[in-house]
Amino acid sequence: MSFSKKPVKGMTDFPPADMRLRESVLAEIKRTYAQYGFAQIETPCMEHIGNLTSKQGGDNEKLIFKVQKRGAALARAWESGDRDELVDNGLRYDLTVPLARFYANNKEQLPSPFRALQIGPVWRADQPAKGRFRQFVQCDIDVLGDATNLAEIELITATSKALSRVLSAAGIKEFTVNVNDRRILQAAALRAGFAEDEVGSALITLDKLDKIGFDGVRAELLENGTSEQVADAYLDLFRDAKRGTFSAAFCNRVDADGLEGISQNLDAIIAAAATLTDEGVYVEFNPTLVRGMGYYTGPIFEVTVDGLGISIAGGGRYDEMIGKFSGENVCACGFSIGFERIITMLKDAGVTSLGEAHDEGAVAFLIDGKTITWQRREALKQAQELRDQGRCVAVLPMRKNMKRQIQTLEAEGFTEFVKVYAD
Amino acid sequence: MSFSKKPVKGMTDFPPADMRLRESVLAEIKRTYAQYGFAQIETPCMEHIGNLTSKQGGDNEKLIFKVQKRGAALARAWESGDRDELVDNGLRYDLTVPLARFYANNKEQLPSPFRALQIGPVWRADQPAKGRFRQFVQCDIDVLGDATNLAEIELITATSKALSRVLSAAGIKEFTVNVNDRRILQAAALRAGFAEDEVGSALITLDKLDKIGFDGVRAELLENGTSEQVADAYLDLFRDAKRGTFSAAFCNRVDADGLEGISQNLDAIIAAAATLTDEGVYVEFNPTLVRGMGYYTGPIFEVTVDGLGISIAGGGRYDEMIGKFSGENVCACGFSIGFERIITMLKDAGVTSLGEAHDEGAVAFLIDGKTITWQRREALKQAQELRDQGRCVAVLPMRKNMKRQIQTLEAEGFTEFVKVYAD
Numbered sequence: 001m002s003f004s005k006k007p008v009k010g011m012t013d014f015p016p017a018d019m020r021l022r023e024s025v026l027a028e029i030k031r032t033y034a035q036y037g038f039a040q041i042e043t044p045c046m047e048h049i050g051n052l053t054s055k056q057g058g059d060n061e062k063l064i065f066k067v068q069k070r071g072a073a074l075a076r077a078w079e080s081g082d083r084d085e086l087v088d089n090g091l092r093y094d095l096t097v098p099l100a101r102f103y104a105n106n107k108e109q110l111p112s113p114f115r116a117l118q119i120g121p122v123w124r125a126d127q128p129a130k131g132r133f134r135q136f137v138q139c140d141i142d143v144l145g146d147a148t149n150l151a152e153i154e155l156i157t158a159t160s161k162a163l164s165r166v167l168s169a170a171g172i173k174e175f176t177v178n179v180n181d182r183r184i185l186q187a188a189a190l191r192a193g194f195a196e197d198e199v200g201s202a203l204i205t206l207d208k209l210d211k212i213g214f215d216g217v218r219a220e221l222l223e224n225g226t227s228e229q230v231a232d233a234y235l236d237l238f239r240d241a242k243r244g245t246f247s248a249a250f251c252n253r254v255d256a257d258g259l260e261g262i263s264q265n266l267d268a269i270i271a272a273a274a275t276l277t278d279e280g281v282y283v284e285f286n287p288t289l290v291r292g293m294g295y296y297t298g299p300i301f302e303v304t305v306d307g308l309g310i311s312i313a314g315g316g317r318y319d320e321m322i323g324k325f326s327g328e329n330v331c332a333c334g335f336s337i338g339f340e341r342i343i344t345m346l347k348d349a350g351v352t353s354l355g356e357a358h359d360e361g362a363v364a365f366l367i368d369g370k371t372i373t374w375q376r377r378e379a380l381k382q383a384q385e386l387r388d389q390g391r392c393v394a395v396l397p398m399r400k401n402m403k404r405q406i407q408t409l410e411a412e413g414f415t416e417f418v419k420v421y422a423d
Numbered sequence: 424m425s426f427s428k429k430p431v432k433g434m435t436d437f438p439p440a441d442m443r444l445r446e447s448v449l450a451e452i453k454r455t456y457a458q459y460g461f462a463q464i465e466t467p468c469m470e471h472i473g474n475l476t477s478k479q480g481g482d483n484e485k486l487i488f489k490v491q492k493r494g495a496a497l498a499r500a501w502e503s504g505d506r507d508e509l510v511d512n513g514l515r516y517d518l519t520v521p522l523a524r525f526y527a528n529n530k531e532q533l534p535s536p537f538r539a540l541q542i543g544p545v546w547r548a549d550q551p552a553k554g555r556f557r558q559f560v561q562c563d564i565d566v567l568g569d570a571t572n573l574a575e576i577e578l579i580t581a582t583s584k585a586l587s588r589v590l591s592a593a594g595i596k597e598f599t600v601n602v603n604d605r606r607i608l609q610a611a612a613l614r615a616g617f618a619e620d621e622v623g624s625a626l627i628t629l630d631k632l633d634k635i636g637f638d639g640v641r642a643e644l645l646e647n648g649t650s651e652q653v654a655d656a657y658l659d660l661f662r663d664a665k666r667g668t669f670s671a672a673f674c675n676r677v678d679a680d681g682l683e684g685i686s687q688n689l690d691a692i693i694a695a696a697a698t699l700t701d702e703g704v705y706v707e708f709n710p711t712l713v714r715g716m717g718y719y720t721g722p723i724f725e726v727t728v729d730g731l732g733i734s735i736a737g738g739g740r741y742d743e744m745i746g747k748f749s750g751e752n753v754c755a756c757g758f759s760i761g762f763e764r765i766i767t768m769l770k771d772a773g774v775t776s777l778g779e780a781h782d783e784g785a786v787a788f789l790i791d792g793k794t795i796t797w798q799r800r801e802a803l804k805q806a807q808e809l810r811d812q813g814r815c816v817a818v819l820p821m822r823k824n825m826k827r828q829i830q831t832l833e834a835e836g837f838t839e840f841v842k843v844y845a846d
Contacts, residue, residue: 003748004471005528008512011469013525015532016462023453023463030446035810037785037817039439039835040446044558045468045544046434046488046514048427065469066491068510070548078506086509087491089431102436105428109438111831113819121468125493135467148820150790153803161810272800276807325426362460367573377695380576384699387458387584394460396536397571408534412462 010126010134016412017352022137022343024354026119029139029162029337036158038117038141043098045121046089051101053090054325060093063124065134067091091123095140096321096334103144104326113146115154119339131344142334144322149269151333152299152317156273156283159313159335163303164278166342170349175305175312177273178286181266182296182316184247187256188287192234194226200294202226202234207290210309214239238288246270247285266299295321301335305345312345313337361415362392366402369422379420433549433557439835440775445560445766447777449542452562452585452760459581461540461564466521468544469512474524476513477748483516486547488557490514514546518563519744519757526567527749536569538577542762554767565757567745572692575722575740578758579696579706582736586726587701589765593772598728598735600696601709604689605719605739607670610679611710615657617649623717625649625657630713633732637662661711669693670708689722718744724758728768735768736760784838785815789825792845802843 007013014022030040046067053061067089069077077085092098095118103114118140126132141158143151156177163175185206189199205220212220214235221231241250247270251263266285274283291300291314300316315335323329365383367376383393398419399405406417430436437445453463469490476484490512492500500508515521518541526537541563549555564581566574579600586598608629612622628643635643637658644654664673670693674686689708697706714723714737723739738758746752788806790799806816821842822828829840 003474003477003524003527003750005524005749007467007524007528008469008471011467013467013528014465015529016464019463019465022465035813035815037787037815037819037837040442041439042437042442042445044430044434044436046431046546046558048431051426054426065493065512067514068489068491070488083501089488091490101426101428101430104426105430105436106438111828111835112822115817123469135469146820150818150820154818157803157807272803275800276803326428327426364460377698380580380695380699384580390458392458392460394538395573395577396460397569397573399535405534412534 008134010128010132012133012135020353021346021351025166025339025342025346026137026139028165028354029339030117030119032162032165033117033141033158036115036141036154036161038115038158040117040119041099041102042118042120043092043095043102045091045123047092047098047101049087049090051097051325052093060124063126064093065091065123065125093124094122095120095138095336096142096318097325099140099142099144099334100322100325103322103330104328112144113151114144116140116142116144118142131341133340137339139337139339140334141336142332144330144332146333147319147331149265149299152269152301153272153276155315155333155335156269156301157276159303159315159337160273160277160281160283162337163313163342164281166354167305167345169351169354170346172305172345172349174280174282175303176282176284177277178284178289178302178304179266179270179273179299180286180289180301181247181262181299182291183262183298184251184254184259184266184287185290187251187259188237188254189234191254191256192237193230194234198226203290206234206238206288207292209238209288241287245285247287250285250287262298269299291316293318299333308345310341311338312341360391362394362413363416363418364406364409364414365393365395365418365420366398366405367395367420367422368398375420375422379418382418431557433551433555435556435558443776444769444774448589448762448765448769449560449562451588451777452762453540453542455585455588456540456564456581459538459564459577459584461538461581463540463542464522464525465541465543466515466518466525468514468546470515470521470524472510472513474520474748475516483547486549487516488514488546488548516547517545518543518561518759519565519741520748522563522565522567522757523745523748526745526753527751533567535567536574537567539563539565539567541565554764556763560762562760562762563757564759565755567753567755569756570742570754572688572722574756575692575724576695576699578738578756579692579724580699582726582738582758582760583696583700583704583706585760586736586765587704589777590728590768592774592777593769595728595768595772597703597705598726599705599707600700601707601712601725601727602689602693602696602722603709603712603724604670604685604722605714606685606721607674607677607682607689607710608713610674610682611660611677612657614677614679615660616653617657621649626713627715629661629711630715632661632711664710668708670710673708673710685721692722714739716741722756731768733764734761735764783814785817785836786839786841787829787832787837788816788818788841788843789821789828790818790843790845791821798843798845802841805841 066087069088121135123135189202194202218231246267247263251259270283295318296316297319298317302311303313317333319331383395386393489510492511544558546558612625617625641654669690670686674682693706718741719739720742721740725734726736740756742754806818809816
């Protein structure tokens with residue numbers, strides 16, 4: 001018999017200490033989003049393989065865990081000699097594809113706009129690394145069916161509030177919501193002289209600015225066949241562009257048709273969100289924010305913690321994606337918190353739980369002996385009464401090394417010990 | 424592009440109304456088990472295929488959703504021409520196999536006894552039917568490393584409390600915890616004249632007593648080759664055996680070696696649990712309770728709601744299973760709530776949520792117009808202030824048919840509406 005003690009490669013067991021932190025963070029996130037009127041939904045972890053491989057998921061489609069057909073269908077597929085025929089389902093690699101299917105399937109009974117909260121595991125067969133797992137939790141809020149920028153304002157305000165509440169436990173009181181618009185990025189690239197079909201590649205290179213700097217970006221652009229003239233015109237647009245301001249100045253510099261309305265819309269979002277978020281939350285136009293996913297069609301956002309240089313939440317407007325799935329256009333906008341990154345930050349800061357799970361301290365009854373005695377029954381009753389009063393009580397057999405047992409229990413959060421000896 | 428709107432066969436989308444009920448029931452179950460000192464853990468949804476196919480899972484092993492290898496490993500497996508080589512993982516079909524692996528993997532850092540709570544989805548490729556899904560949630564508590572009957576008493580008491588709290592919302596105030604011991608069942612079968620290797624089959628037939636009655640059981644026994652003499656001796660043991668009493672009378676009638684201690688242990692569990700559970704919870708010896716799984720080694724339990732004739736929770740002691748997995752013997756005992764059945768009962772009774780999610784009533788701001796006006800900013804600020812006071816507030820674009828919009832929102836739980844018109 002082949003028995004493996006370790007979890008499947010890249011996946012994690014969560015012992016009680018981890019679960020206390022994770023559950024308390026999830027509770028705070030759920031509480032916050034409920035306050036903003038987002039309604040929780042859930043979809044199955046498995047999706048039709050056809051839905052997952054429709055080219056909407058970009059590179060994530062290469063990382064799908066595929067589920068085999070069963071029984072006679074599997075036997076037929078095997079006989080057919082076609083490898084692709086062997087699978088019918090796959091584990092979801094994000095929560096956006098299932099949301100699009102859910103909305104198409106349940107639209108009639110959902111309000112418009114529909115404000116959805118999804119929390120659940122997703123799977124990607126990525127190379128595991130520190131903080132990168134093959135099963136990980138995503139927390140997404142999405143507004144479907146709202147074409148106005150109320151959607152963006154509410155998404156930014158709600159996500160900022162959830163992050164403020166959670167991160168303050170780690171002593172992190174400041175973070176930045178970077179905002180940009182895919183249409184501004186596109187207009188800037190075209191204005192500098194890129195051809196339409198070069199824009200995507202130019203943006204992928206620009207996205208590396210934080211890591212490789214202006215010289216690095218310039219070198220990569222030239223390597224990809226961009227002329228010196230276009231590369232320099234492009235980089236000059238960004239070179240002294242200020243973050244922390246509205247988009248108007250940058251858009252004036254780009255000076256492209258139709259950009260004015262886009263810029264006004266974005267600045268209205270920034271102004272409203274800046275007013276509504278807590279102190280320490282900076283909502284800023286960032287002209288070099290790109291966001292990887294190709295499906296964004298308008299405003300995009302990303303939350304970074306200064307000093308750490310990592311992104312802990314991201315999102316944007318993706319008005320065309322649901323239509324591509326379901327054939328019916330529905331405008332949509334979403335914001336996703338990187339739950340595992342938040343947990344890593346809290347653990348690194350020594351946070352064990354957001355709330356006080358055991359406000360009054362948990363009680364452990366330690367029972368000696370193996371027989372039911374009069375004393376033991378009394379102890380069990382007493383434990384029950386304490387529970388009825390709302391206390392947390394565990395009734396446990398007393399170990400020979402009681403001192404060590406108590407130390408272990410104290411580490412678990414037990415503060416009171418009742419020792420019960422048999423007659 | 425092949426896009427399917429429906430979820431994968433046998434699996435379910437949960438819209439907000441379903442999620443409100445499910446989340447409120449899960450919260451109550453978690454709160455109760457925490458009060459009894461059970462610590463929540465979590466394992467990945469995927470397990471090594473070898474762990475899932477080690478013959479511990481009985482028929483469930485035939486229902487595994489198998490996950491294909493990826494990349495070069497898949498290509499090699501395909502070349503090998505061996506179908507079994509194509510998969511490396513599978514989705515878990517219960518929470519007990521992962522618990523055994525978890526315990527073997529994390530034993531050093533866990534207290535002894537270890538009291539675990541697990542809540543999570545499991546998958547079985549069963550034929551879908553009403554109330555039977557291919558992805559469903561299990562809620563298990565287990566005590567590992569406690570050989571005394573404190574484990575059984577605590578498991579029964581905690582599970583009964585969780586069920587009392589949840590079911591009272593559906594007006595169900597009475598249910599029965601049926602208790603038996605696999606060793607009594609075995610002794611009775613041997614005593615009636617079955618050979619050792621016939622006991623398993625005899626128990627499977629006895630398990631159908633509720634459905635097919637004494638005549639049906641007798642007929643099936645004879646069909647399986649049991650002599651009339653053995654069948655009648657066997658059934659006579661149960662024919663006028665009373666439920667609702669201790670096991671002593673039944674065990675005296677069976678009159679087999681070693682049964683006295685087993686009976687005393689079981690009656691001590693029943694006596695203690697009967698004292699500790701709420702009014703309306705009946706803890707009773709039931710000599711014909713079998714429980715399907717072969718891995719049970721001692722006391723077994725099952726909760727039934729009188730009148731409904733369905734089991735809503737089940738468990739028992741399985742001292743040898745973890746050793747078979749990990750090579751190291753660990754005594755173990757568990758109790759599992761049939762979460763989906765509970766949800767079905769609550770929905771049938773018209774229960775929409777256990778708690779009051781919106782105690783004060785949620786507020787919807789309906790915003791007219793498309794531009795950011797002075798009034799709109801004020802409205803957003805006002806919404807934010809209400810949220811800071813703990814209220815639930817959604818800010819939404821006003822629809823042309825506002826009357827219908829408000830009706831939809833009222834159905835979602837919104838009770839106050841603030842209408843904001845643009846200048």
